[in-house]
Amino acid sequence: MSNDLRELTALCPPPAAPVRPRRAGAAVERTVPDSHRALVDAYGVGCFDEFLWIYGVGAENPHLDIAAATEVTRTILRGKPIPRIRAALAAHGLDTDDLVQWGGTDNGDVLLWVPVGAPDAWPTLIVEAGQLDFALVAESSTRVILGLLTGSLRVRCFPEDFPSERPEFAINPYA
Secondary structure, three states, rough: OOHHHHOOOOOOOOOOOEEEOOOOOHHHHHOOHHHHHHHHHHHEEEEEOOOOEOOEHHHOOOEHHHHHHHHHHHHHOOOOOOHHHHHHHHOOOHHHHHOEEEEEOOOOOOOEEOOOOOOHHHEEEEEEEHOEEEEEEOOOHHHHHHHHOOOOOOOOOOOOOOOOOOOOOOOOOOO
């Protein structure tokens, strides 16, 4: 277990019975960094603090499946005039069709990997719903979540009341 995952599970314990996605084909599995696989192995797919959702490969719920969510987001971004995001991606030799979505928020914001370099070092692009603002964070998905929940990472488009003082993880917080 990485230090980031150890810190995250100490701050916000995973569920006793996580809902882990079924395994997907090898081609899709390669699009997921090992650190994210470990995160999903510990927590399953679900929601941090009734706001931040994490996705996994092969999730039963298509809204929480990395491949399905990625295709939807790529289609949306493909048709948008988002010059600042496109310029940030072009600096890495990428475009929106290279992004991989690993999470999202209740407000419709998306968290995507920018697949450059070693997978466990892929930066995260956090795009506000409506693509009006974004943040590029040079951290793994586990480190991004840890930073968001501890407050060491603040994102302008996230609500002021996130995170709560005692963040929790739920498989389905609205059930």
